[in-house]
């Protein structure tokens with residue numbers, strides 16, 4: 001990530017930019033009533049901003065602060081991808097877990113295809129014990 005072009009922050013994105021980032025990167029769109037608590041209640045955030053203050057990349061950790069942490073909302077606007085922003089965001093989030101959480105933290109994520117190589121490069125592994133990811137929506 002070019003530090004002269006981009007700034008990495010620990011702030012969540014503004015609500016409208018969060019909704020736009022999800023939509024423009026092909027993640028499932030969310031509503032404001034879903035976004036508000038996501039912005040307010042996550043354990044850690046990282047966003048990348050341009051000089052003009054536009055949020056162009058983000059990622060967050062939902063966690064209990066003890067041992068269980070979920071990486072979510074990894075997204076970089078298409079025109080800013082492949083410049084190391086996703087790596088900077090995830091590396092910083094993992095560093096924060098390492099700094100703030102007791103040793104032995106378990107970090108999990110749902111690895112969509114665009115992020116899989118990046119996640120592997122940062123130490124994430126596929127389960128080897130037969131575990132699979134399962135999910136459902138409610139309502």
Ligand SMILES: CC(C)(COP(=O)(O)OP(=O)(O)OC[C@H]1O[C@@H](n2cnc3c(N)ncnc32)[C@H](O)[C@@H]1OP(=O)(O)O)[C@@H](O)C(=O)NCCC(=O)NCCS
Nearest residue numbers: 025074075076081082083084085086087110112114115117
């Ligand atoms: C996944 C995602 C967040 C990655 O963001 P990103 O900012 O492009 O990530 P990075 O730039 O750090 O790394 C992505 C690739 O660019 C490469 N790259 C990094 N800096 C580079 C540079 N200066 N020049 C060329 N390539 C570079 C990385 O090596 C990596 O390559 P790889 O895919 O072959 O491993 C982004 O692709 C995205 O938003 N995708 C759509 C939404 C999505 O699917 N999110 C994941 C949900 S799990």
